Amino acid sequence: MSNQYVEKVLSVHHWNDTLFSFRTTRNPAFRFEAGQFAMIGLMVEGRPLLRAYSMACAPYDEELEFLSIKVQNGPLTSRLQKIVPGDEVLIGRKATGTLLHDNLVPGRNLYFLSTGTGLAPFMSLIRDPATYERFEKVVLVHGVRLVSELAYEHFIREELPADELIGEMVAAQLIYHPTVTREEYPNRGRVTELFGSDDWFASLGLPVADAAHDRVMLCGSPAMLADMKVMLEGKGFVEGSSSTPATYVVERAFVEK
Ligand code: A2P
Numbered sequence: 001m002s003n004q005y006v007e008k009v010l011s012v013h014h015w016n017d018t019l020f021s022f023r024t025t026r027n028p029a030f031r032f033e034a035g036q037f038a039m040i041g042l043m044v045e046g047r048p049l050l051r052a053y054s055m056a057c058a059p060y061d062e063e064l065e066f067l068s069i070k071v072q073n074g075p076l077t078s079r080l081q082k083i084v085p086g087d088e089v090l091i092g093r094k095a096t097g098t099l100l101h102d103n104l105v106p107g108r109n110l111y112f113l114s115t116g117t118g119l120a121p122f123m124s125l126i127r128d129p130a131t132y133e134r135f136e137k138v139v140l141v142h143g144v145r146l147v148s149e150l151a152y153e154h155f156i157r158e159e160l161p162a163d164e165l166i167g168e169m170v171a172a173q174l175i176y177h178p179t180v181t182r183e184e185y186p187n188r189g190r191v192t193e194l195f196g197s198d199d200w201f202a203s204l205g206l207p208v209a210d211a212a213h214d215r216v217m218l219c220g221s222p223a224m225l226a227d228m229k230v231m232l233e234g235k236g237f238v239e240g241s242s243s244t245p246a247t248y249v250v251e252r253a254f255v256e257k
Contacts, residue, residue, distance in 0.1 A: 004039070004048060004090035005030060009083050010063060016148035019117070020081055021056065021067045024089055034059050034128035035099030035121045035217070037253050039092035040066060041076055042083075048090050051076050052253035054120035054219070055095070056152075058127035064091065067120040067151060097121070099217050101130050103240040103249045107215040109206060110135040113191050113228060115143040118220030121251060123152060125217070126160065132169035135215070137206060139175045143191040143220070145182040153178055175204055191220070192227045211236035216248040225250055 007024040014020045032038065032055055041050035057065035070081040083089065099121045104110075110131065112122040119142050125131050131138055144150055161171040179187040179194060194200040201208045209216070216237060218228050229239070232248050240246030 003094075004041075004050070004092050006088050007064065007091050009085050009087045009089060011085055012083055014081075015151045016146070018070050019067070019149055019151055020070060021065060021151065022083060022089075023057075024064045024066075024091065026062060026064045027091075030064075030091065030093065030095070032059055032095030033100055034124040034131070035101075035251075036095040036097040036124075037121065037251070038095045039090075041090050042079055043088075043090065044075075044079065049076050049079075050090065050092065054097070054099075054124065054251070056120040056123040058124055065123075067117050067123070069117055097251055097253065098241065098249045099125065099219060099251045100242070100249070101128075101134055103242055103245050104215045104217075105240070105245050105247060106134060107247070108135065108213040109137045109139065109209065109215075111195070111209060111214065111216045112138065112140045113143075113195065113216060113218050113220070113224075114141065115191060115220030115224045116149065118218075118224075118251075119151060121219050122217070126156070126170070126174060127163075127166060129166055129169065132166065132173050136173065137175060138173050139177060139204065139206070141191050141194060142176075142178045143224070144178070144180055147180055147183050147185055150178045150180070175206075177204070191224055192231060195228070196231060209235075211238070211247050214247075217251075218248065219251040222252075225252065 005027040012022045037054040039050040040053040238246040
């Protein structure tokens, strides 16, 4: 048996010239938890060419969804960006990853801090009822350079709060804070600057995050992860894992090419 399912592309959405998302069929045997990733790719010269991609859909969706960058000479994404409905993609059978509720100890408010395509696992987690059952407020920060990189902005603001299953919880508990660093936009500043600013927490109407009460999940650029790790550990947060749940978790699997 192959390590991958062969699925069909159902739709492709190009957000801009560096970012796209796509939906595929889902083998009913493919199971995952919100926040996990799988190896996704294409057959290239008779061999599977695969990279880690977080599922951006909910675990209960009948289809799968992924968010990807486009790198013009990237071995996988130079090809993947050309997929059209009806094409076949490979989906690794085993989902894995660290951005799991069970890797965190219970807490008050939950922060999802992302840059770029690091948003993807949080697109799944903000559709997971467990997120809202376990925490009072859920803050999703998406940091990007350009406004056009704010994938899913309309969906998160307009569609998710109207969702039949989780809309009510989203409307009451989710705080979405997109932020843009290199263009004019209502929210500016890097994720690290925001999280390090007492005024930012006050602007959200929340107490400053602290390790005694709050929990953090990180996904995004390696530089952001490294800086956030230093900041969080300086504030007493401890990295959790499946063997030792703690107060923050990081996803390091990341598509760069
Ligand atoms: P900036 O524009 O100030 O570099 P990239 O496209 O390089 O992955 O960056 C995505 C977003 O992450 C950008 O808004 C970028 O801000 C921001 N970023 C880059 N490095 C860091 C970092 N070390 N800490 C926080 N945010 C970062």
